[in-house]
Amino acid sequence: MTQQPSLFISHGAPTLVLDASPARDFLERLGTQLERPKAILIISAHFDARNPTLTSGAAPRTIHDFGGFGPEMHAMQYPAPGDPELAERAAAMLRASGLDAVTDGERGLDHGAWVPLKLAYPEADIPVVQLSISMNQSPEWHYRLGQAIAPLRDEGVLIIGSGGTTHNLRAFFTGSYKIDSDAPEWVTLFSEWVAEKVAANDRGALIEAVEQGPMARQNHPSMDHILPFFVALGAGGEGAGERLHQSTTYGVLAMDAYRFGGEVAAQLSSLDYGLPKD
Template sequence: MRRLPSLFVSHGSPMMALEPSPVRTFLAGLGVRLPRPRAILVVSAHHDAAWQDGKATVTASPAPPTIHDFGGFPDELFAMRYPAPGDPALAVRIVELFAGHGLAVTADPDRGLDHGAWVPLSLVYPDADVPVVQLSIASNASPEWHYALGQTLAPLRDEGVLIIGSGSMTHNLRALFSARLPIDAPAPAWVTGFTDWLADRMAAGAVDDILGAVERAPHGRDNHSTPDHILPLFVAMGAGGEPFAAERLHASVTYGLLAMDVYAFGGEAAAL
Protein backbone atom coordinates (compact mmCIF):
# COMPACT_ATOMS: atom_id res chain seq x y z
CA MET A 1 0.00 0.00 0.00
CA ARG A 2 1.37 3.40 -0.99
CA ARG A 3 2.24 5.63 1.95
CA LEU A 4 0.06 8.71 2.29
CA PRO A 5 1.30 12.20 3.16
CA SER A 6 -0.22 14.01 6.10
CA LEU A 7 -2.12 17.22 5.36
CA PHE A 8 -2.92 20.53 6.96
CA VAL A 9 -6.11 22.10 5.62
CA SER A 10 -7.43 25.57 6.44
CA HIS A 11 -11.17 25.13 6.79
CA GLY A 12 -12.05 28.83 7.20
CA SER A 13 -15.74 29.69 7.41
CA PRO A 14 -18.38 26.92 7.24
CA MET A 15 -19.66 28.80 4.18
CA MET A 16 -16.78 27.22 2.25
CA ALA A 17 -19.19 24.33 1.75
CA LEU A 18 -21.49 26.60 -0.28
CA GLU A 19 -19.63 29.66 -1.57
CA PRO A 20 -17.31 29.60 -4.60
CA SER A 21 -13.71 30.40 -3.70
CA PRO A 22 -10.20 29.40 -4.83
CA VAL A 23 -9.72 27.08 -1.87
CA ARG A 24 -13.08 25.41 -2.46
CA THR A 25 -12.05 24.69 -6.04
CA PHE A 26 -8.68 23.37 -4.90
CA LEU A 27 -10.12 21.03 -2.27
CA ALA A 28 -12.73 19.74 -4.71
CA GLY A 29 -9.86 18.46 -6.87
CA LEU A 30 -7.56 17.22 -4.12
CA GLY A 31 -9.12 13.81 -3.52
CA VAL A 32 -8.32 12.56 -7.02
CA ARG A 33 -4.66 13.57 -6.57
CA LEU A 34 -4.23 11.50 -3.42
CA PRO A 35 -3.87 7.73 -3.17
CA ARG A 36 -7.23 6.50 -1.96
CA PRO A 37 -7.14 6.05 1.82
CA ARG A 38 -8.84 3.20 3.66
CA ALA A 39 -9.73 5.66 6.44
CA ILE A 40 -9.27 9.31 7.43
CA LEU A 41 -8.17 10.73 10.77
CA VAL A 42 -9.02 14.41 11.24
CA VAL A 43 -7.52 16.54 14.00
CA SER A 44 -9.89 19.51 14.14
CA ALA A 45 -9.54 22.85 15.89
CA HIS A 46 -13.17 22.45 16.99
CA HIS A 47 -12.60 19.22 18.92
CA ASP A 48 -10.77 20.48 21.99
CA ALA A 49 -10.01 18.35 25.03
CA ALA A 50 -8.31 21.12 27.01
CA TRP A 51 -10.59 20.44 29.95
CA GLN A 52 -9.02 16.99 30.25
CA ASP A 53 -5.60 18.36 31.24
CA GLY A 54 -3.76 17.58 28.05
CA LYS A 55 -5.38 14.24 27.34
CA ALA A 56 -6.95 13.50 23.97
CA THR A 57 -10.17 11.88 22.81
CA VAL A 58 -10.82 9.95 19.62
CA THR A 59 -14.25 9.31 18.13
CA ALA A 60 -15.35 5.67 18.10
CA SER A 61 -18.87 5.83 16.71
CA PRO A 62 -19.61 3.48 13.79
CA ALA A 63 -21.90 6.17 12.33
CA PRO A 64 -20.72 9.62 13.53
CA PRO A 65 -23.41 12.31 13.24
CA THR A 66 -22.82 15.63 11.49
CA ILE A 67 -22.34 18.38 14.08
CA HIS A 68 -23.49 21.90 13.14
CA ASP A 69 -21.31 23.69 15.67
CA PHE A 70 -21.97 27.24 14.47
CA GLY A 71 -24.73 29.82 14.31
CA GLY A 72 -26.04 32.59 12.12
CA PHE A 73 -25.62 30.79 8.79
CA PRO A 74 -28.18 29.90 6.10
CA ASP A 75 -30.60 27.01 6.58
CA GLU A 76 -28.99 25.30 3.59
CA LEU A 77 -25.81 24.85 5.61
CA PHE A 78 -27.65 23.37 8.59
CA ALA A 79 -29.41 20.96 6.26
CA MET A 80 -26.12 19.50 5.05
CA ARG A 81 -25.06 16.06 6.29
CA TYR A 82 -21.83 14.15 5.83
CA PRO A 83 -22.81 10.53 6.45
CA ALA A 84 -19.37 8.94 6.32
CA PRO A 85 -19.01 5.79 8.41
CA GLY A 86 -16.80 5.78 11.46
CA ASP A 87 -14.05 3.27 12.17
CA PRO A 88 -14.13 1.95 15.77
CA ALA A 89 -11.24 -0.42 15.03
CA LEU A 90 -9.07 2.52 13.98
CA ALA A 91 -10.04 4.30 17.20
CA VAL A 92 -8.78 1.29 19.16
CA ARG A 93 -5.56 1.29 17.13
CA ILE A 94 -5.02 4.97 17.97
CA VAL A 95 -5.58 4.32 21.68
CA GLU A 96 -2.99 1.53 21.48
CA LEU A 97 -0.47 3.74 19.67
CA PHE A 98 -0.72 6.41 22.33
CA ALA A 99 -0.50 3.92 25.18
CA GLY A 100 2.75 2.63 23.71
CA HIS A 101 4.20 6.14 23.92
CA GLY A 102 2.90 7.00 27.36
CA LEU A 103 0.25 9.42 26.05
CA ALA A 104 -3.32 9.27 27.35
CA VAL A 105 -6.23 9.06 24.92
CA THR A 106 -9.78 7.87 25.46
CA ALA A 107 -12.36 6.67 22.94
CA ASP A 108 -15.64 8.59 22.69
CA PRO A 109 -18.44 6.40 21.29
CA ASP A 110 -20.92 9.26 20.85
CA ARG A 111 -19.19 12.32 19.37
CA GLY A 112 -19.73 13.12 15.70
CA LEU A 113 -17.88 15.14 13.07
CA ASP A 114 -17.64 18.90 13.61
CA HIS A 115 -17.45 21.40 10.75
CA GLY A 116 -13.66 21.40 10.87
CA ALA A 117 -13.92 17.82 9.59
CA TRP A 118 -17.05 17.55 7.48
CA VAL A 119 -16.86 20.87 5.61
CA PRO A 120 -13.48 20.19 3.95
CA LEU A 121 -14.19 16.47 3.60
CA SER A 122 -17.45 17.22 1.79
CA LEU A 123 -15.27 18.76 -0.92
CA VAL A 124 -12.32 16.35 -0.94
CA TYR A 125 -14.44 13.18 -0.67
CA PRO A 126 -17.98 14.25 -1.56
CA ASP A 127 -19.33 10.69 -1.66
CA ALA A 128 -18.68 10.31 2.09
CA ASP A 129 -17.57 6.75 1.43
CA VAL A 130 -14.28 6.74 3.37
CA PRO A 131 -14.49 6.00 7.13
CA VAL A 132 -13.63 9.00 9.34
CA VAL A 133 -12.50 9.37 12.94
CA GLN A 134 -11.58 12.57 14.79
CA LEU A 135 -8.85 13.16 17.33
CA SER A 136 -8.96 16.17 19.62
CA ILE A 137 -6.47 18.92 20.18
CA ALA A 138 -5.78 20.20 23.70
CA SER A 139 -5.51 23.97 23.54
CA ASN A 140 -3.89 24.16 26.95
CA ALA A 141 -1.02 21.92 25.78
CA SER A 142 2.06 23.15 23.96
CA PRO A 143 2.91 23.13 20.24
CA GLU A 144 5.58 20.55 21.07
CA TRP A 145 2.97 18.27 22.68
CA HIS A 146 0.91 18.42 19.50
CA TYR A 147 3.96 17.76 17.35
CA ALA A 148 4.68 14.66 19.47
CA LEU A 149 1.03 13.66 19.05
CA GLY A 150 1.55 13.71 15.29
CA GLN A 151 4.79 11.73 15.53
CA THR A 152 2.92 9.04 17.43
CA LEU A 153 0.33 8.87 14.65
CA ALA A 154 2.89 8.64 11.82
CA PRO A 155 2.77 4.81 11.50
CA LEU A 156 -0.87 5.07 10.42
CA ARG A 157 0.29 6.56 7.11
CA ASP A 158 1.70 3.12 6.24
CA GLU A 159 -1.66 1.56 7.09
CA GLY A 160 -3.73 3.48 4.54
CA VAL A 161 -4.85 6.25 6.89
CA LEU A 162 -4.93 9.84 5.68
CA ILE A 163 -4.08 12.18 8.58
CA ILE A 164 -5.52 15.69 8.24
CA GLY A 165 -4.96 18.59 10.59
CA SER A 166 -7.87 21.00 10.07
CA GLY A 167 -7.52 24.54 11.36
CA SER A 168 -6.72 27.88 9.76
CA MET A 169 -3.42 29.44 8.81
CA THR A 170 -4.74 32.73 10.19
CA HIS A 171 -7.68 33.10 12.56
CA ASN A 172 -8.52 36.51 14.00
CA LEU A 173 -12.32 36.43 14.28
CA ARG A 174 -12.55 39.78 16.06
CA ALA A 175 -10.84 41.50 13.14
CA LEU A 176 -12.87 39.45 10.66
CA PHE A 177 -16.23 40.42 12.15
CA SER A 178 -15.18 44.05 12.51
CA ALA A 179 -13.91 44.41 8.96
CA ARG A 180 -16.73 42.51 7.20
CA LEU A 181 -14.72 42.36 3.99
CA PRO A 182 -16.01 40.69 0.79
CA ILE A 183 -14.95 37.11 0.17
CA ASP A 184 -12.43 38.14 -2.51
CA ALA A 185 -10.84 41.04 -0.60
CA PRO A 186 -7.03 41.15 -0.71
CA ALA A 187 -5.08 40.31 2.42
CA PRO A 188 -3.43 43.09 4.44
CA ALA A 189 0.29 43.01 5.18
CA TRP A 190 -0.21 41.70 8.71
CA VAL A 191 -1.77 38.54 7.27
CA THR A 192 0.63 37.97 4.38
CA GLY A 193 3.63 38.77 6.57
CA PHE A 194 2.70 35.86 8.82
CA THR A 195 1.92 33.35 6.06
CA ASP A 196 4.99 34.29 4.00
CA TRP A 197 7.20 33.83 7.06
CA LEU A 198 5.70 30.40 7.68
CA ALA A 199 6.17 29.38 4.04
CA ASP A 200 9.84 30.39 4.26
CA ARG A 201 10.36 28.43 7.49
CA MET A 202 8.59 25.42 6.01
CA ALA A 203 10.89 25.46 2.99
CA ALA A 204 13.90 25.70 5.30
CA GLY A 205 12.70 22.80 7.47
CA ALA A 206 12.90 25.04 10.53
CA VAL A 207 10.61 22.99 12.77
CA ASP A 208 11.47 24.83 15.99
CA ASP A 209 10.68 28.19 14.40
CA ILE A 210 7.35 26.93 13.11
CA LEU A 211 6.37 25.49 16.50
CA GLY A 212 7.10 28.93 17.95
CA ALA A 213 5.40 30.83 15.13
CA VAL A 214 2.86 32.66 17.29
CA GLU A 215 5.72 34.24 19.26
CA ARG A 216 8.40 34.46 16.55
CA ALA A 217 6.62 35.24 13.30
CA PRO A 218 5.61 38.76 12.24
CA HIS A 219 2.11 39.47 13.59
CA GLY A 220 1.89 36.02 15.16
CA ARG A 221 -0.42 37.14 17.97
CA ASP A 222 -2.47 39.27 15.58
CA ASN A 223 -3.30 36.16 13.56
CA HIS A 224 -3.66 33.70 16.46
CA SER A 225 -4.88 35.31 19.67
CA THR A 226 -5.85 31.77 20.72
CA PRO A 227 -3.89 28.67 19.67
CA ASP A 228 -6.72 26.35 18.63
CA HIS A 229 -6.58 26.88 14.86
CA ILE A 230 -2.81 26.54 14.49
CA LEU A 231 -2.37 23.47 16.72
CA PRO A 232 -3.66 21.02 14.06
CA LEU A 233 -0.80 22.24 11.84
CA PHE A 234 1.72 20.93 14.35
CA VAL A 235 0.01 17.54 14.52
CA ALA A 236 0.11 17.23 10.73
CA MET A 237 3.79 18.22 10.74
CA GLY A 238 4.66 15.56 13.31
CA ALA A 239 2.72 12.93 11.39
CA GLY A 240 4.81 13.67 8.30
CA GLY A 241 7.74 11.89 9.91
CA GLU A 242 11.48 12.36 9.45
CA PRO A 243 13.23 13.91 7.65
CA PHE A 244 10.92 16.92 7.69
CA ALA A 245 9.46 17.69 4.26
CA ALA A 246 6.70 20.20 3.52
CA GLU A 247 4.91 21.24 0.33
CA ARG A 248 2.63 24.27 0.17
CA LEU A 249 -0.14 22.90 -2.04
CA HIS A 250 -2.41 25.94 -2.00
CA ALA A 251 -2.40 29.56 -0.83
CA SER A 252 -5.35 31.95 -0.99
CA VAL A 253 -7.32 34.22 1.31
CA THR A 254 -11.05 34.51 1.96
CA TYR A 255 -12.68 37.63 3.39
CA GLY A 256 -9.26 39.27 3.33
CA LEU A 257 -8.20 37.90 6.72
CA LEU A 258 -8.57 34.11 6.60
CA ALA A 259 -5.49 32.57 5.00
CA MET A 260 -6.55 29.26 3.45
CA ASP A 261 -3.16 27.59 3.03
CA VAL A 262 -3.00 23.83 2.50
CA TYR A 263 0.22 21.92 3.22
CA ALA A 264 1.34 18.32 2.74
CA PHE A 265 4.04 16.71 4.88
CA GLY A 266 6.31 13.71 4.34
CA GLY A 267 8.46 12.61 1.45
CA GLU A 268 5.34 11.76 -0.53
CA ALA A 269 4.19 15.39 -0.47
CA ALA A 270 6.38 16.39 -3.42
CA ALA A 271 4.37 14.11 -5.73
CA LEU A 272 1.15 16.08 -5.20
Protein backbone atom coordinates in the same frame (compact mmCIF):
# COMPACT_ATOMS: atom_id res chain seq x y z
CA MET B 1 0.24 0.09 -0.17
CA THR B 2 1.35 3.65 -0.91
CA GLN B 3 2.29 5.69 2.13
CA GLN B 4 -0.26 8.42 2.67
CA PRO B 5 0.83 12.00 3.38
CA SER B 6 0.03 14.14 6.35
CA LEU B 7 -1.82 17.30 5.32
CA PHE B 8 -2.69 20.59 6.93
CA ILE B 9 -5.64 22.41 5.42
CA SER B 10 -7.31 25.70 6.32
CA HIS B 11 -11.07 25.30 6.47
CA GLY B 12 -12.09 28.95 6.87
CA ALA B 13 -15.77 29.74 7.41
CA PRO B 14 -18.36 26.93 7.39
CA THR B 15 -19.78 28.35 4.16
CA LEU B 16 -16.57 27.31 2.39
CA VAL B 17 -18.66 24.36 1.25
CA LEU B 18 -21.05 26.73 -0.57
CA ASP B 19 -19.13 29.84 -1.60
CA ALA B 20 -16.98 29.93 -4.71
CA SER B 21 -13.33 30.54 -3.83
CA PRO B 22 -9.85 29.32 -4.77
CA ALA B 23 -9.70 27.33 -1.53
CA ARG B 24 -12.93 25.55 -2.35
CA ASP B 25 -11.62 24.74 -5.85
CA PHE B 26 -8.44 23.33 -4.32
CA LEU B 27 -10.27 21.05 -1.93
CA GLU B 28 -12.63 19.82 -4.63
CA ARG B 29 -9.60 18.67 -6.65
CA LEU B 30 -7.55 17.35 -3.77
CA GLY B 31 -9.39 14.10 -3.20
CA THR B 32 -9.18 13.15 -6.87
CA GLN B 33 -5.40 13.60 -6.92
CA LEU B 34 -4.49 11.51 -3.88
CA GLU B 35 -4.44 7.74 -3.82
CA ARG B 36 -7.66 6.68 -2.14
CA PRO B 37 -6.94 6.24 1.57
CA LYS B 38 -8.07 3.28 3.61
CA ALA B 39 -9.36 5.71 6.23
CA ILE B 40 -8.99 9.35 7.29
CA LEU B 41 -7.83 10.57 10.69
CA ILE B 42 -8.64 14.27 10.95
CA ILE B 43 -7.67 16.69 13.71
CA SER B 44 -10.06 19.65 13.88
CA ALA B 45 -9.66 22.99 15.61
CA HIS B 46 -13.24 22.61 16.85
CA PHE B 47 -12.75 19.49 18.98
CA ASP B 48 -11.02 20.43 22.22
CA ALA B 49 -10.55 17.91 25.02
CA ARG B 50 -8.25 17.64 28.01
CA ASN B 51 -7.02 14.19 26.97
CA PRO B 52 -6.47 13.13 23.35
CA THR B 53 -9.89 11.86 22.33
CA LEU B 54 -10.82 9.86 19.25
CA THR B 55 -14.31 9.39 17.85
CA SER B 56 -15.03 5.67 17.92
CA GLY B 57 -18.64 5.42 16.78
CA ALA B 58 -19.49 3.29 13.76
CA ALA B 59 -21.66 6.04 12.24
CA PRO B 60 -20.57 9.48 13.51
CA ARG B 61 -23.25 12.14 13.23
CA THR B 62 -22.79 15.46 11.41
CA ILE B 63 -22.44 18.23 14.00
CA HIS B 64 -23.71 21.69 12.98
CA ASP B 65 -21.57 23.58 15.48
CA PHE B 66 -22.25 27.08 14.17
CA GLY B 67 -24.95 29.71 14.11
CA GLY B 68 -26.05 32.57 11.91
CA PHE B 69 -26.20 30.58 8.69
CA GLY B 70 -29.18 29.62 6.58
CA PRO B 71 -31.13 26.36 6.64
CA GLU B 72 -29.07 24.93 3.78
CA MET B 73 -26.01 24.73 6.01
CA HIS B 74 -27.92 23.14 8.86
CA ALA B 75 -29.47 20.58 6.54
CA MET B 76 -26.13 19.35 5.23
CA GLN B 77 -25.03 15.88 6.22
CA TYR B 78 -21.76 14.00 5.85
CA PRO B 79 -22.69 10.36 6.55
CA ALA B 80 -19.19 8.87 6.36
CA PRO B 81 -18.74 5.68 8.37
CA GLY B 82 -16.58 5.68 11.43
CA ASP B 83 -13.78 3.23 12.13
CA PRO B 84 -13.87 1.98 15.73
CA GLU B 85 -10.87 -0.29 15.13
CA LEU B 86 -8.76 2.60 13.86
CA ALA B 87 -9.83 4.76 16.80
CA GLU B 88 -8.74 2.09 19.26
CA ARG B 89 -5.48 1.49 17.42
CA ALA B 90 -4.63 5.20 17.35
CA ALA B 91 -5.50 5.51 21.04
CA ALA B 92 -3.18 2.60 21.83
CA MET B 93 -0.35 4.26 19.87
CA LEU B 94 -0.86 7.49 21.79
CA ARG B 95 -0.87 5.67 25.13
CA ALA B 96 2.35 3.89 24.17
CA SER B 97 3.89 7.34 23.68
CA GLY B 98 2.84 8.44 27.15
CA LEU B 99 -0.32 10.29 26.09
CA ASP B 100 -3.45 9.35 28.03
CA ALA B 101 -5.78 8.89 25.06
CA VAL B 102 -9.44 7.91 25.28
CA THR B 103 -12.20 7.13 22.81
CA ASP B 104 -15.70 8.60 22.53
CA GLY B 105 -18.38 6.55 20.81
CA GLU B 106 -20.99 9.33 20.90
CA ARG B 107 -19.25 12.36 19.40
CA GLY B 108 -19.70 13.08 15.71
CA LEU B 109 -17.81 15.15 13.14
CA ASP B 110 -17.74 18.93 13.59
CA HIS B 111 -17.60 21.40 10.71
CA GLY B 112 -13.82 21.57 10.85
CA ALA B 113 -13.88 17.95 9.74
CA TRP B 114 -16.95 17.47 7.57
CA VAL B 115 -16.86 20.74 5.59
CA PRO B 116 -13.44 20.13 3.95
CA LEU B 117 -14.12 16.40 3.65
CA LYS B 118 -17.43 17.06 1.91
CA LEU B 119 -15.47 18.96 -0.74
CA ALA B 120 -12.55 16.54 -1.06
CA TYR B 121 -14.50 13.29 -0.68
CA PRO B 122 -18.15 14.12 -1.45
CA GLU B 123 -19.26 10.49 -1.61
CA ALA B 124 -18.64 10.17 2.15
CA ASP B 125 -17.61 6.55 1.64
CA ILE B 126 -14.20 6.60 3.38
CA PRO B 127 -14.16 5.86 7.13
CA VAL B 128 -13.38 8.92 9.24
CA VAL B 129 -12.05 9.19 12.78
CA GLN B 130 -11.64 12.59 14.43
CA LEU B 131 -8.92 13.38 16.97
CA SER B 132 -9.12 16.27 19.42
CA ILE B 133 -6.71 19.07 20.16
CA SER B 134 -6.03 20.20 23.73
CA MET B 135 -6.05 23.94 24.30
CA ASN B 136 -4.31 23.43 27.65
CA GLN B 137 -1.31 21.85 25.90
CA SER B 138 1.63 23.33 24.00
CA PRO B 139 2.58 23.21 20.31
CA GLU B 140 5.37 20.76 21.28
CA TRP B 141 2.78 18.46 22.85
CA HIS B 142 0.69 18.52 19.65
CA TYR B 143 3.80 17.85 17.56
CA ARG B 144 4.46 14.78 19.71
CA LEU B 145 0.84 13.75 19.22
CA GLY B 146 1.44 13.76 15.48
CA GLN B 147 4.67 11.79 15.81
CA ALA B 148 2.85 9.09 17.77
CA ILE B 149 0.24 8.48 15.06
CA ALA B 150 2.63 8.88 12.09
CA PRO B 151 2.97 5.09 11.50
CA LEU B 152 -0.70 4.97 10.50
CA ARG B 153 0.29 6.60 7.21
CA ASP B 154 2.10 3.39 6.25
CA GLU B 155 -1.21 1.57 6.70
CA GLY B 156 -3.07 3.73 4.21
CA VAL B 157 -4.49 6.26 6.68
CA LEU B 158 -4.59 9.87 5.48
CA ILE B 159 -3.86 12.22 8.39
CA ILE B 160 -5.30 15.74 8.08
CA GLY B 161 -4.94 18.69 10.40
CA SER B 162 -7.84 21.09 9.80
CA GLY B 163 -7.54 24.63 11.15
CA GLY B 164 -6.34 27.91 9.73
CA THR B 165 -2.99 29.39 8.77
CA THR B 166 -4.39 32.63 10.19
CA HIS B 167 -7.56 33.00 12.24
CA ASN B 168 -8.49 36.31 13.86
CA LEU B 169 -12.29 36.36 14.08
CA ARG B 170 -12.35 39.69 15.92
CA ALA B 171 -10.68 41.32 12.90
CA PHE B 172 -13.09 39.47 10.62
CA PHE B 173 -16.23 40.62 12.43
CA THR B 174 -15.10 44.20 13.05
CA GLY B 175 -13.71 44.78 9.56
CA SER B 176 -15.48 45.31 6.27
CA TYR B 177 -13.96 42.31 4.55
CA LYS B 178 -15.62 40.54 1.64
CA ILE B 179 -14.87 36.98 0.58
CA ASP B 180 -12.45 38.19 -2.10
CA SER B 181 -10.85 41.07 -0.15
CA ASP B 182 -7.09 41.40 -0.35
CA ALA B 183 -5.15 40.21 2.66
CA PRO B 184 -3.77 42.94 4.95
CA GLU B 185 -0.02 43.00 5.43
CA TRP B 186 -0.15 41.47 8.89
CA VAL B 187 -1.80 38.35 7.47
CA THR B 188 0.63 38.05 4.56
CA LEU B 189 3.69 38.53 6.74
CA PHE B 190 2.79 35.60 8.96
CA SER B 191 1.53 33.22 6.25
CA GLU B 192 4.63 33.79 4.12
CA TRP B 193 6.90 33.30 7.13
CA VAL B 194 5.26 29.93 7.76
CA ALA B 195 5.70 28.94 4.11
CA GLU B 196 9.39 29.86 4.22
CA LYS B 197 9.99 27.86 7.39
CA VAL B 198 8.15 24.83 5.99
CA ALA B 199 10.26 24.93 2.81
CA ALA B 200 13.43 25.22 4.91
CA ASN B 201 12.26 22.39 7.20
CA ASP B 202 12.90 24.66 10.20
CA ARG B 203 10.80 22.70 12.65
CA GLY B 204 12.13 24.50 15.67
CA ALA B 205 10.90 27.82 14.31
CA LEU B 206 7.57 26.34 13.22
CA ILE B 207 6.86 24.86 16.64
CA GLU B 208 7.55 28.34 18.05
CA ALA B 209 5.52 30.04 15.28
CA VAL B 210 3.13 31.86 17.59
CA GLU B 211 6.10 33.20 19.57
CA GLN B 212 8.56 33.84 16.72
CA GLY B 213 6.46 34.53 13.62
CA PRO B 214 5.81 38.13 12.52
CA MET B 215 2.45 39.44 13.74
CA ALA B 216 1.76 35.94 15.05
CA ARG B 217 -0.42 36.91 17.99
CA GLN B 218 -2.52 39.18 15.79
CA ASN B 219 -3.12 36.25 13.47
CA HIS B 220 -3.71 33.77 16.28
CA PRO B 221 -5.15 35.49 19.34
CA SER B 222 -6.38 32.00 20.24
CA MET B 223 -4.35 28.86 19.56
CA ASP B 224 -7.17 26.57 18.45
CA HIS B 225 -6.77 26.92 14.66
CA ILE B 226 -2.97 26.59 14.59
CA LEU B 227 -2.74 23.53 16.87
CA PRO B 228 -3.80 21.05 14.13
CA PHE B 229 -0.85 22.33 12.08
CA PHE B 230 1.60 21.03 14.68
CA VAL B 231 -0.07 17.60 14.70
CA ALA B 232 0.17 17.40 10.91
CA LEU B 233 3.80 18.53 11.06
CA GLY B 234 4.68 15.85 13.60
CA ALA B 235 2.84 13.14 11.66
CA GLY B 236 4.64 13.92 8.42
CA GLY B 237 8.08 12.57 9.19
CA GLU B 238 11.37 14.44 9.13
CA GLY B 239 11.56 15.80 5.58
CA ALA B 240 10.65 19.27 4.39
CA GLY B 241 7.01 19.97 3.70
CA GLU B 242 5.43 21.76 0.79
CA ARG B 243 2.78 24.42 0.40
CA LEU B 244 0.10 23.08 -1.93
CA HIS B 245 -2.28 26.01 -1.92
CA GLN B 246 -2.22 29.71 -1.09
CA SER B 247 -5.20 32.05 -0.97
CA THR B 248 -7.25 34.10 1.47
CA THR B 249 -10.94 34.42 2.13
CA TYR B 250 -12.44 37.48 3.79
CA GLY B 251 -8.98 39.06 3.76
CA VAL B 252 -7.91 37.84 7.19
CA LEU B 253 -8.32 34.08 6.75
CA ALA B 254 -5.25 32.62 5.06
CA MET B 255 -6.38 29.37 3.45
CA ASP B 256 -2.97 27.82 2.85
CA ALA B 257 -2.58 24.04 2.68
CA TYR B 258 0.55 21.97 3.28
CA ARG B 259 1.79 18.46 2.65
CA PHE B 260 4.23 16.67 4.94
CA GLY B 261 5.63 13.33 3.79
CA GLY B 262 3.98 10.73 1.59
CA GLU B 263 4.96 9.00 -1.62
CA VAL B 264 2.45 11.05 -3.61
CA ALA B 265 4.53 14.21 -3.20
CA ALA B 266 5.71 14.34 -6.82
CA GLN B 267 2.18 13.95 -8.11
CA LEU B 268 0.87 16.72 -5.90
CA SER B 269 3.77 19.00 -6.76
CA SER B 270 2.99 18.77 -10.46
CA LEU B 271 -0.49 20.23 -10.10
CA ASP B 272 -1.66 23.83 -10.28
CA TYR B 273 -3.21 24.40 -6.88
CA GLY B 274 -3.67 28.12 -7.01
CA LEU B 275 -0.16 29.13 -6.11
CA PRO B 276 0.95 32.44 -7.60
CA LYS B 277 3.05 32.24 -10.74
CA ASP B 278 6.58 33.67 -10.83
